Amino acid sequence: MISVRNVNKTFGKQQVLFDVSADFEPGRINLIIGQSGQGKSVLAKSMVGLHEVDSGQILFDQRDFTTMQKSERSEIRQEIGMLFQGSALFDSMTVEENIKFPLSMFTKMTKKEMQDRVDFCLDRVNLQGRNALFPSECSGGMQKRVGIARAIAMNPKYLFCDEPNSGLDPKTAIVIDNLIRDITYEYGITTIVITHDMNSVMEIGDKVIFIHQGKKWWEGDRHSIITTDNPEIEAFVFASEFMKEIRSSLKAQNS
Amino acid sequence: MDEVQFIGINSIPIVALMSTFMGAVISLQTASNMDSPLLPAYTVGYITQSSIILEFSPTIISLILAGKVGSNIASEIGTMRITEQIDALEIMGVNSINHLMLPKILASVIYFPILIVFSMFLGMFGGFLALVISDLQTTETYILGLRSWFDPYNIFYALTKTVAFGFIIVSVSSFYGYYVKGGSLDVGKASTKAVVISSVVILIANFIITKLMLL
Numbered sequence: 490m491i492s493v494r495n496v497n498k499t500f501g502k503q504q505v506l507f508d509v510s511a512d513f514e515p516g517r518i519n520l521i522i523g524q525s526g527q528g529k530s531v532l533a534k535s536m537v538g539l540h541e542v543d544s545g546q547i548l549f550d551q552r553d554f555t556t557m558q559k560s561e562r563s564e565i566r567q568e569i570g571m572l573f574q575g576s577a578l579f580d581s582m583t584v585e586e587n588i589k590f591p592l593s594m595f596t597k598m599t600k601k602e603m604q605d606r607v608d609f610c611l612d613r614v615n616l617q618g619r620n621a622l623f624p625s626e627c628s629g630g631m632q633k634r635v636g637i638a639r640a641i642a643m644n645p646k647y648l649f650c651d652e653p654n655s656g657l658d659p660k661t662a663i664v665i666d667n668l669i670r671d672i673t674y675e676y677g678i679t680t681i682v683i684t685h686d687m688n689s690v691m692e693i694g695d696k697v698i699f700i701h702q703g704k705k706w707w708e709g710d711r712h713s714i715i716t717t718d719n720p721e722i723e724a725f726v727f728a729s730e731f732m733k734e735i736r737s738s739l740k741a742q743n744s
Numbered sequence: 745m746d747e748v749q750f751i752g753i754n755s756i757p758i759v760a761l762m763s764t765f766m767g768a769v770i771s772l773q774t775a776s777n778m779d780s781p782l783l784p785a786y787t788v789g790y791i792t793q794s795s796i797i798l799e800f801s802p803t804i805i806s807l808i809l810a811g812k813v814g815s816n817i818a819s820e821i822g823t824m825r826i827t828e829q830i831d832a833l834e835i836m837g838v839n840s841i842n843h844l845m846l847p848k849i850l851a852s853v854i855y856f857p858i859l860i861v862f863s864m865f866l867g868m869f870g871g872f873l874a875l876v877i878s879d880l881q882t883t884e885t886y887i888l889g890l891r892s893w894f895d896p897y898n899i900f901y902a903l904t905k906t907v908a909f910g911f912i913i914v915s916v917s918s919f920y921g922y923y924v925k926g927g928s929l930d931v932g933k934a935s936t937k938a939v940v941i942s943s944v945v946i947l948i949a950n951f952i953i954t955k956l957m958l959l
Contacts, residue, residue, distance in 0.1 A: 537835050538834075538835075539831055539834060539835070562837075563837035564837070566835055566836060566837035567836070567837045571832065571835045573828045573832060574828070575827055575828055577827060577828035577829050577831065577832040578829075579824075579829055580827075580829070581746075590836075591836050594837075594838055595836075595837065649835075
């Protein structure tokens with residue numbers, strides 16, 4: 490479990506996170522949603538140590554990440570897999586080398602074991618036989634899947650996905666969502682997904698945290714988000730006229 | 745090995761081209777100014793040798809390499825920064841500065857001196873071609889000039905400078921690439937800045953090392 494306790498973060502004079510607290514449970518997909526610029530990516534990057542928080546605690550299974558030395562953090566980071574918005578694959582390496590990279594850096598696996606692990610991860614994301622491709626030769630959806638394969642190569646306990654569906658068509662986005670869900674349930678990973686894609690929320694949102702103006706505004710799941718009367722959530726979820734009509738008809742049905 | 749290929753081997757063509765032609769021009773210009781009968785003919789070879797070993801090969805070639813290698817390093821690392829590849833390294837627990845810069849620094853301090861020695865030979869060979877083809881000097885006179893007052897310490901001085909310049913080029917360029925913020929436009933700006941600052945630092949370091957080692 491990952492716990493965030495009273496986290497505050499400022500950039501210069503601008504405070505971005507205000508006293509945010511939340512628990513992210515293992516074996517479930519925890520979604521952090523919100524409009525652009527509200528602090529959800531800053532929260533996720535603070536959780537993995539890419540930003541230092543000003544105050545508060547980030548606990549990985551009761552281990553306080555914020556007070557750790559660099560070497561201790563390195564140990565926890567080896568338990569973290571991260572899928573980046575732009576996949577962040579190393580473009581000078583092939584798909585296979587990308588997945589092999591953390592294994593060669595942090596494990597004592599033999600070449601055969603590493604090869605088996607790479608093939609297993611590629612198989613898991615349905616990219617068998619694509620070992621020799623370079624990231625520039627892969628489509629957006631393939632790059633995301635390679636990103637997931639690299640993220641799970643080290644058998645992570647925690648998986649962070651930063652806008653995994655950005656730039657993908659709805660069908661491919663669902664494939665990625667399903668992949669994240671299957672991997673989370675299969676390996677009991679604590680998965681945190683940053684998104685503003687409502688399709689994802691409805692597809693995989695076991696737990697949903699809504700960040701607004703740098704604060705945790707609302708917490709629930711994919712079912713309760715539809716029925717909540719919180720005006721900010723309503724404005725976010727039912728932003729378009731079409732969605733507002735759906736909202737009205739849902740309310741009419743309920744009443 | 746990739747870094748050796750990128751920093752060392754890929755720079756051979758430009759170093760060869762520059763050194764041969766500049767060596768030829770240095771010898772021709774020296775010959776055209778040596779019209780006093782009091783100066784022996786082999787002075788041309790001597791001045792060509794001194795100019796190439798002391799200044800042209802270590803400093804001018806390093807400035808050219810600052811443009812070629814420095815801009816490449818800054819844009820490579822800068823692109824890794826804006827595409828979150830450096831963040832990916834950090835999250836894996838890899839020390840990204842060590843991982844990205846150390847191989848480049850090692851490749852440069854090992855391979856720059858080899859490139860510069862290569863440049864010295866080609867520069868003197870260019871001078872030979874220019875003088876002999878133009879029928880301004882005989883081969884014997886030019887080689888006598890090259891060997892006159894040759895001081896091995898000058899080679900040591902030149903290679904010491906080269907190692908320092910190699911370190912400056914890679915570290916300054918890596919710094920500007922690593923700390924780039926923004927998008928592709930900013931990577932371009934960082935790349936330009938890396939070349940300009942590397943060149944200025946090389947010129948200042950050249951002055952300081954010369955003062956320390958030759959005077």
